[in-house]
Amino acid sequence: MMWLLFGYFSAVSIVAGVMTVAFRNPVHCGMALLTLLLHVAGLFVLLNAEFLFAVQIIVYAGAILVLYLFVLMLLNLKTEEQHLHRKYKLSLIAAGVILGELLILLIQSPYGGVKGTASPQVILETGPSQAIGITMFSDYLLLFEIVGVFLLGAVIGAIVLAKTPSEVGVKTETENS
């Protein structure tokens, strides 16, 4: 059963990834990306990461992808005749070689290491969300604060970049003249 679910989620996510790269229309690319995100969330459930499953669906599929679709809607792009580079076959060959090498190396190499303290039994005692919350607000508190500051900076940067079209236009006109 685990193998069936794993095969389904991984196969669909890979196919959706290829479709994201291959589709001509950017909106179709966005829809393929949505499929990929949802199936990666399924892989997270198979790995006992229920909280990340919820975060993946809420943040990625719910917020980030909608942002992409909004920008696509605002820009109102035409579907291009030529959506790939002229020399794309060259990069496909190079990427295929690198992928083969990578897969051989990754599958051959031994994996191991010191096991941590968060075994499935320990997590089941408190529940996955509480386990993540306790870890985040004790060991990773500084990182959490830094990410908060980063997000504030990102919000301010996005507002400054996308502000008042007239001002930006006047500046470029005076620079040109």
Add this chain to the structure above:
Amino acid sequence: MIPLEAYVAVSAILFMTGLIGVLVRRNFIVVLMCVEIMLNAANINLVAFSHYLESMAGQMAALFIIAIAAGEAAIGLAIIIVVFRGKIATNVDEINILKW
């Protein structure tokens, strides 16, 4: 029980797909979407190792990567809007003012 190698292989394939997309596509927005594919591949890897090594660190890193990806998407799309407003096309090939 699914071996760790299976997850690592899926993650590698997805990462290379995203990399090919970044190299091959001409539309700026789709290039950013391919970057999201690569971030997702890294997330699968982190969560898989976190599960098999029974540690919380990988899930934490994946959580922070999702937050960073949100910021990256906001900034990237703002840059796209600015570039598009300056009547430069959204093709990556045609944004070449810095190139000499």
